Amino acid sequence: MKTAMVVLLLGSLLQAGCQNKTAPATTSAGGVLFDDFSHASLAEMQQHGWIIRMAAGWPGVEHAGWGEAAFSLHDDPARPGNRLLRMTAQTDGTAAGTRQAQFCHARKYLAGTYAARVRFSDAPVRGPNGDQVVQTFYTISPLERDLDPQYSELDHEYLPNGGWGAPAATLFNTSWETVRLVPWQAFNQHAWRPGSLAGWHVLLIQVGDGKIDYWLDDDHLAQHDGKVYPRVPMSLNFNLWFTREGLLPAGEMRVWEQDIDWVYHASGRTLSTAEVLAEVEALRRAQVRSRDSIAATGLSSPCAM
Template sequence: MKLSMMRGVFFRTSCLRVLAVALAAGLHLVFSPAFALGGGEQRAAASAAAAVPAKAGFFFDDFNYPDLAALKAGGWTPRSAAGHPGVPGAAWSPEQISLVADPQQAGKRLLRLTAQTDGTPAGTQQTQLCHARKYLEGTYAARIRFNDQPLRGVDGDPVIQTFYVVAPLKHDFDPEFSELDFEYLANGGWGSEKTRLYGITWQTVKLDPWQAFNQSHEEHGSLDGWHVLMMQIADGKTRLFLDGRQLAQHGGRNYPVVPMSINFNLWFSPGGLLPASSEPRVYQQDVDWVFHARQQVLSPAQVQAEVERLRAGGVARVDTVPAAEPALASHCDF
């Protein structure tokens, strides 16, 4: 047999073995475009992927999808439903979600959320993306790029850039309501002009008139650029981390009690919009990756190691987190 034919047989056999191991373990793997390379690169990618063991209870997404249809097939739901939070009468626009090339990593894509306002409810478009409602205790993390200034238009609108997990609020003061947030206010808002990051854990809330029961931490100062946000939920306590540094520990009645969905959204505070103008103010938030380890408390270093391990193996997405029992509808509307 010719050497080139032997190489082809070896590569196909390696691929089949990798897929067989993954399927036998119930692991949903999506390999990055590097897995479609040729020659020695094919063998290197196959070998690296084969070295990635199937771990139960992990969710990881590198957002390396070819298009938005593939993003939705990966379990993500863009929001179109009107309502809280944000500017009353504003639209939640799925068209404001995109996948863009990462200028810092060849062959890599980023998730991009875009929101804009001209100062009026009708001229305001907000953005939200949600994953299945099946997450509760464990470790959550995401690498996000915050922006202090708009892509276009004058600066100053109270824009909110987020990463959070949430369960529906069925009624005022719902005792099963569960939510943990990271919310970055680049231009201030909510009674203060200070630039700050909020870390919030919720007990319950009444939306109108507003009455909230929660714990919060404020981290003041600009976070323009890339950051890793992390939450640990275990043993009746929640811990919030920024770039590997613990910011706060909450607990008690603010501890989540029902499965939640993973969310990103970009919206405007209902108070404090700049005056109406002919040129809209456009803001963006990028997401590099998101990670969850079910019922496991991982340190920031351990999370980073897992992300690097998966990426080195050419794995762009993995989901071995079981559905809630009974299964829960995942409405992207809060």
């Protein structure tokens, strides 16, 4: 959802000069979403409310493909009986030869704690390295129109080959007030953490009391507030995609992977990484593979950005 870091900074500076006149959105406490993706098939996973993106469009390479071929389930070599969900994106440097991956859950998430255990990678599993690829965990509401005043988005985005103004591996954390895609105009607050993050990590976002806090494992990365605080229910998403401006020249196919062990959301509660891990382990000990006790909102989840 971003271009160069200088554009992000412009949005942040504009944001900082504005007084927040919107009351922070809230949601009732108590509901939980948990899924450890130990499903027998993608069809079973979708029966638990997950939507695999099929439609073309933003973000990433224009006219790239999306769809079920980008997903697979695998036994976890480190934990017998556990399974992992794998997203796969590939490109040969052309639109026709590019496939990206995205899946999402229902649009019913607002205040509370979001967490996921994911595996980032710094190199493709096949082909030469160098493409600007984006590995993510985020929440988002639909952008109904340019500079939509109800738009909400919270991002963990890892770029192992740099991009958006960063020369090398960087994790971006961005909270959005609104955006116009063409021509680009962004209003947000952001932070970035340089350095390789190859391997497994717990990504966490705390949303409550008008503030958004981003965590990587036990490290606090950023706190955002004001007009970027989410105003409407969002869907919960993961995607793996290539920036339009950062592809290597057309040629050999390059294949990238991002694995997901589990995802967790506690509605209306602010939990630490340690508390989330304790709740996930308790669910696993009870042999709970999937749980969703968060009330539906009736809002559509287009899973298309």
